[in-house]
Amino acid sequence: MTEELNAAKQRMRQRERYRSLMDYSIYGGIVAFFIAMAVWILGYEADWVLFAGLALYYVGFVGYFAVRWYAPMSLIDEREWEMEYEASAMTLGVMAVIGVITIPGGVVFEETGYLTLPALFSGFAVGYVLLFVIFGAIYTYLRHTQY
Amino acid sequence: MKNSVPAYRERQNLSQGDLAAAVGVSRQTINAIERDRYDPSLELAFALAAFFDCQIETLFDPELDDR
Numbered sequence: 001m002t003e004e005l006n007a008a009k010q011r012m013r014q015r016e017r018y019r020s021l022m023d024y025s026i027y028g029g030i031v032a033f034f035i036a037m038a039v040w041i042l043g044y045e046a047d048w049v050l051f052a053g054l055a056l057y058y059v060g061f062v063g064y065f066a067v068r069w070y071a072p073m074s075l076i077d078e079r080e081w082e083m084e085y086e087a088s089a090m091t092l093g094v095m096a097v098i099g100v101i102t103i104p105g106g107v108v109f110e111e112t113g114y115l116t117l118p119a120l121f122s123g124f125a126v127g128y129v130l131l132f133v134i135f136g137a138i139y140t141y142l143r144h145t146q147y
Numbered sequence: 148m149k150n151s152v153p154a155y156r157e158r159q160n161l162s163q164g165d166l167a168a169a170v171g172v173s174r175q176t177i178n179a180i181e182r183d184r185y186d187p188s189l190e191l192a193f194a195l196a197a198f199f200d201c202q203i204e205t206l207f208d209p210e211l212d213d214r
Contacts (some may be wrong), residue, residue, distance in 0.1 A: 006166040008169045009165070011171070077176050078187070079175070
């Protein structure tokens with residue numbers, strides 16, 4: 001039992017190291033992007049700064065997924081998966097309520113001239129529709145292939 | 148679901164971290180199970196029962212009284 005437990009603890013420590021690597025990668029990329037944006041906003045408007053920040057941002061995400069997919073063990077345990085799924089479902093539910101209430105109303109009031117909505121509203125509406133089109137496609141795929 | 152995981156764990160002088168390592172989950176997951184905040188999957192429930200060398204029904208029982 002002791003040997004098995006020690007081996008299990010060793011695996012756990014290794015898992016924690018991979019988790020840290022994953023987190024450093026993604027947070028490093030995000031921080032690099034914001035630093036690049038800050039440098040630009042503060043006056044150093046060199047294109048290479050923004051492109052470097054963007055490159056590091058993408059590298060950070062690639063690194064995160066590379067570690068997550070290719071690590072020799074599962075880095076996300078079942079409780080964390082369940083929280084992710086539940087948070088995603090709740091987020092979708094909140095977005096559905098917001099969209100159902102605001103988008104048709106916004107369209108009607110704007111088209112009839114009672115309101116002038118910012119351009120952001122059109123972007124939000126398009127993004128909202130796209131989100132649920134993607135959700136519908138994935139749901140249909142899952143229903144036909146896994147459930 | 149109420150469970151006897153803390154009792155079984157303490158009987159073997161194991162920490163939550165030790166038990167988590169043994170069954171391949173995080174310490175926070177074991178903590179959540181012991182506090183009745185998370186019901187494990189069948190796979191994890193079987194892994195816990197196998198680790199403690201007992202039946203699942205002994206560890207997890209909706210009829211269990213408060214500890």
